[in-house]
Amino acid sequence: MKIASVTISDRASQGIYEDKSGPAIMAYMEQAVVTPWEKVSCVIPDGIDSVRDTLLDLCDNQKVDLILTTGGTGPSPRDLTVEAMADVIEKELPGFGELMRKVSLEEVPTAILSRQTAGIRGSSLIINLPGKPAAIKTCLDAVFPAVPYCLDLIGAGRIETDPEVIKVFRPKGA
Amino acid sequence: MKIASVTISDRASQGIYEDKSGPAIMAYMEQAVVTPWEKVSCVIPDGIDSVRDTLLDLCDNQKVDLILTTGGTGPSPRDLTVEAMADVIEKELPGFGELMRKVSLEEVPTAILSRQTAGIRGSSLIINLPGKPAAIKTCLDAVFPAVPYCLDLIGAGRIETDPEVIKVFRPKGA
Amino acid sequence: MKIASVTISDRASQGIYEDKSGPAIMAYMEQAVVTPWEKVSCVIPDGIDSVRDTLLDLCDNQKVDLILTTGGTGPSPRDLTVEAMADVIEKELPGFGELMRKVSLEEVPTAILSRQTAGIRGSSLIINLPGKPAAIKTCLDAVFPAVPYCLDLIGAGRIETDPEVIKVFRPKGA
Numbered sequence: 014m015k016i017a018s019v020t021i022s023d024r025a026s027q028g029i030y031e032d033k034s035g036p037a038i039m040a041y042m043e044q045a046v047v048t049p050w051e052k053v054s055c056v057i058p059d060g061i062d063s064v065r066d067t068l069l070d071l072c073d074n075q076k077v078d079l080i081l082t083t084g085g086t087g088p089s090p091r092d093l094t095v096e097a098m099a100d101v102i103e104k105e106l107p108g109f110g111e112l113m114r115k116v117s118l119e120e121v122p123t124a125i126l127s128r129q130t131a132g133i134r135g136s137s138l139i140i141n142l143p144g145k146p147a148a149i150k151t152c153l154d155a156v157f158p159a160v161p162y163c164l165d166l167i168g169a170g171r172i173e174t175d176p177e178v179i180k181v182f183r184p185k186g187a
Numbered sequence: 188m189k190i191a192s193v194t195i196s197d198r199a200s201q202g203i204y205e206d207k208s209g210p211a212i213m214a215y216m217e218q219a220v221v222t223p224w225e226k227v228s229c230v231i232p233d234g235i236d237s238v239r240d241t242l243l244d245l246c247d248n249q250k251v252d253l254i255l256t257t258g259g260t261g262p263s264p265r266d267l268t269v270e271a272m273a274d275v276i277e278k279e280l281p282g283f284g285e286l287m288r289k290v291s292l293e294e295v296p297t298a299i300l301s302r303q304t305a306g307i308r309g310s311s312l313i314i315n316l317p318g319k320p321a322a323i324k325t326c327l328d329a330v331f332p333a334v335p336y337c338l339d340l341i342g343a344g345r346i347e348t349d350p351e352v353i354k355v356f357r358p359k360g361a
Numbered sequence: 362m363k364i365a366s367v368t369i370s371d372r373a374s375q376g377i378y379e380d381k382s383g384p385a386i387m388a389y390m391e392q393a394v395v396t397p398w399e400k401v402s403c404v405i406p407d408g409i410d411s412v413r414d415t416l417l418d419l420c421d422n423q424k425v426d427l428i429l430t431t432g433g434t435g436p437s438p439r440d441l442t443v444e445a446m447a448d449v450i451e452k453e454l455p456g457f458g459e460l461m462r463k464v465s466l467e468e469v470p471t472a473i474l475s476r477q478t479a480g481i482r483g484s485s486l487i488i489n490l491p492g493k494p495a496a497i498k499t500c501l502d503a504v505f506p507a508v509p510y511c512l513d514l515i516g517a518g519r520i521e522t523d524p525e526v527i528k529v530f531r532p533k534g535a
Contacts, residue, residue: 108300111285112299159297159300167263168264
């Protein structure tokens with residue numbers, strides 16, 4: 014089982030500021046996921062090519078089961094994560110973006126500006142998270158209960174979680 | 188007025204298990220729709236070609252007004268209903284999928300894994316429902332109030348319902 | 362700063378009935394936006410070509426910052442605003458359509474029939490509003506708090522509002 018964080022930010026990738034989002038994702042995973050897993054982390058610049066090439070490598074070569082991106086989902090000219098996703102995913106899961114925007118909207122009205130989505134490529138699930146650590150937690154709390162069953166369905170590795178941190182849901186018989 | 192249920196399932200189409208979803212859809216329609224209508228039912232395997240060809244035949248040849256599919260909207264490799272929909276519909280109605288996921292999410296966290304949508308081809312409205320009978324009722328209860336007016340707008344047949352079962356809504360003057 | 366209303370209606374464009382939707386949008390903007398802005402208004406027929414050409418002209422030639430369309434987002438054969446949008450926008454912002462349908466759904470069950478969306482072309486933000494003045498206000502009340510920050514991010518003009526009418530939100534440090 015491999016879980017990757019992909020921080021997508023021109024400034025973080027140039028070392029202009031410290032990446033706090035990738036580590037926030039990994040800290041969440043360390044708390045939540047109790048079955049063994051291997052960590053992969055990247056910090057890359059914004060841009061369709063950089064995001065697409067990184068996601069393709071993580072899916073096809075490194076066989077990462079769960080890929081969590083952070084950044085690049087807004088309306089700014091350099092926000093191109095969603096455009097790269099369109100080149101990479103074979104199936105979009107629109108319910109992830111809908112739910113993440115809904116829960117974020119309870120915190121900030123600008124949540125509707127996020128174009129974040131999720132999708133599947135082969136046996137990899139890719140979820141776009143916001144750039145800010147607080148918003149990352151809000152979104153993961155909302156969608157993570159459905160992630161382990163999704164990974165089961167696409168033939169990825171099996172995850173169990175600490176129910177004190179996050180309860181996962183698998184339908185009866187699954 | 189014709190209403191079709193399309194059960195999309197490799198196992199049901201091979202007779203490995205009994206189709207309970209198509210009959211659940213038809214039982215709902217029999218209770219809800221009081222104006223005369225003709226029933227069409229199919230059970231077909233998963234797959235882009237089988238779903239696309241069936242939907243095209245129901246829309247273009249059989250002139251079915253309302254087509255309710257069940258199954259094939261999840262993230263599994265053989266869930267290809269949504270891919271077939273993309274080949275068939277001329278207009279997508281994203282509000283149906285959003286609302287069906289929202290009401291399903293009140294029952295199970297894995298509702299966000301559903302890619303179900305709705306769309307129009309000519310004078311036919313196609314709505315993707317979940318595979319499980321209980322979830323079918325949840326979704327129909329949520330979206331059916333808007334279905335008769337949608338059928339009016341696209342030039343399909345007129346539906347009246349039993350308001351004890353489901354109340355339809357048509358804007359004043361419509 | 363330029364703000365445009367685009368009324369999309371065969372009948373209004375032929376003078377068969379008076380356009381009340383464009384003026385309703387402009388009355389809202391006059392109440393809400395306190396920084397200086399220039400008004401642009403058009404009334405055009407339904408149809409992919411008419412809507413696309415008008416939107417392209419407003420974005421590329423007239424450099425309008427904020428374009429608010431009304432009409433043409435339903436399921437009827439002549440409702441083609443969304444098809445024209447697909448030709449014009451470079452980035453879709455799905456959160457706008459989701460939220461506008463959600464708040465409209467609290468008023469009428471047929472809100473799920475609306476295909477309205479929003480998107481960006483260059484430094485212009487385009488938002489599809491419903492046809493009816495009451496529904497226009499419902500939608501603008503819901504999404505407008507995020508509009509000024511969106512305009513900041515795409516390099517459009519800066520808007521300040523009367524907080525008694527509508528409170529805008531910009532993240533701290535923005």
